[in-house]
Amino acid sequence: MSLALMLVALLGAVGVLGLGVWVMGRLGPGEGEVPSGPQRPAVPEPGAPVGGYTLVSAADGGDAAEADEPVPAQTVARVRELLALGRGVEAVRVMRDETGMDQRRSREVVDRLRDLGRP
Numbered sequence: 721m722s723l724a725l726m727l728v729a730l731l732g733a734v735g736v737l738g739l740g741v742w743v744m745g746r747l748g749p750g751e752g753e754v755p756s757g758p759q760r761p762a763v764p765e766p767g768a769p770v771g772g773y774t775l776v777s778a779a780d781g782g783d784a785a786e787a788d789e790p791v792p793a794q795t796v797a798r799v800r801e802l803l804a805l806g807r808g809v810e811a812v813r814v815m816r817d818e819t820g821m822d823q824r825r826s827r828e829v830v831d832r833l834r835d836l837g838r839p
Contacts, residue, residue: 791819791829803834 795818802811808830816826 789819791815795819796833799830799833800837803830803837808834 795815798818799811799815802808802814811833812823812826812830815821815830816823819826821829
């Protein structure tokens with residue numbers, strides 16, 4: 721008796737779901753129809769920068785001079801020595817103090833030196 725009841729409940733659920741799909745298909749837009757109204761671009765055009773900051777300031781020439789500034793050979797040698805000793809945090813600190821770079825840029829340069837030192 722309970723197996724028959726479960727089958728009836730299952731068939732009822734499938735029927736309700738099928739009816740819902742059919743109704744949604746009838747109410748939704750057709751496959752060939754194009755929605756009317758103004759079309760917006762997928763990616764909005766960037767506006768004027770606010771506060772002097774942009775997403776990519778180096779591409780505009782903002783930080784490009786700092787990014788390409790050479791690091792003194794003494795600093796590179798000291799940083800490589802500290803990396804060989806496993807003292808990465810101190811290497812970042814030395815890079816920051818001796819070159820005047822900010823913390824993020826110093827970490828990037830030290831990471832690049834660490835990657836170049838690997839075989």
